[in-house]
Amino acid sequence: MTDVQTRPETQAPAQEPARAGVASSRRVVLVGAGALGAGCLLAACGTDSTGTGSNGANGGDFSNDPAPAGSKGADAGGTSTSGGDSGGSALALVADIPEGGGVIKGDYVITQPASGTFKAFSKVCTHAGCDVSKVDAGVITCPCHGSTFSIEDGSPTGGPATKALPETKVKVDGDNIVAA
Numbered sequence: 001m002t003d004v005q006t007r008p009e010t011q012a013p014a015q016e017p018a019r020a021g022v023a024s025s026r027r028v029v030l031v032g033a034g035a036l037g038a039g040c041l042l043a044a045c046g047t048d049s050t051g052t053g054s055n056g057a058n059g060g061d062f063s064n065d066p067a068p069a070g071s072k073g074a075d076a077g078g079t080s081t082s083g084g085d086s087g088g089s090a091l092a093l094v095a096d097i098p099e100g101g102g103v104i105k106g107d108y109v110i111t112q113p114a115s116g117t118f119k120a121f122s123k124v125c126t127h128a129g130c131d132v133s134k135v136d137a138g139v140i141t142c143p144c145h146g147s148t149f150s151i152e153d154g155s156p157t158g159g160p161a162t163k164a165l166p167e168t169k170v171k172v173d174g175d176n177i178v179a180a
Contacts, residue, residue: 090176091120097177102135102151108168109140110177111151118177121154121165132165140165 092110096103097118102111108120109132121140123131130144139157140149147159154165169180 090173090178091170092177094118094172094175094177100138100151102140104132104135109135109151109165110170111135111140113138113152116172118170118172119151119154120168120170120177120179121149122168124165125161126156126163126165127159127161 091108092103092105096105097110097112099112099115102109102119104110104123107123109123111119111121113119125132125142125144125147127142127147128144130142132140132149133143134141135151138151140151140154142148142159142161145160147161148157149155149161149165150157154167156162156164170177171180172178
């Protein structure tokens, strides 16, 4: 048999007084931790459409002024202007852009859809954020999922992308193509 000791109720320890406004049950703690985890997960996977987007541009997902991670700016790979009224950096040389085609320089795809007409688009695909990799036969191609875009207006011509590549207005300044 087990020896059980009992004590009179007068010797029982006093219960801790209830504190108003404090609920520290295990259920409350677990629900709070779950809510915090879900909030963090949603914040990490979400897209901000009102402030600075995931690509560093104001306006959300994709804007007219993209800045992909690791980029060095619009003039990366470009040629600096030494004069002219633009005061900026050249995106490319006019002579480097084939008629009916284009090149990828810095953060941009610069195209010449018709003789003397130059366009510049973000090189960041609007589907999953990969960089497009080539311009051939009037089409800009993204290697990640096969999206293709028009060299004329950046609109999607195939693949999973549904939004056009954001355009940056450009002009010719001497032998250079510069942001307008």
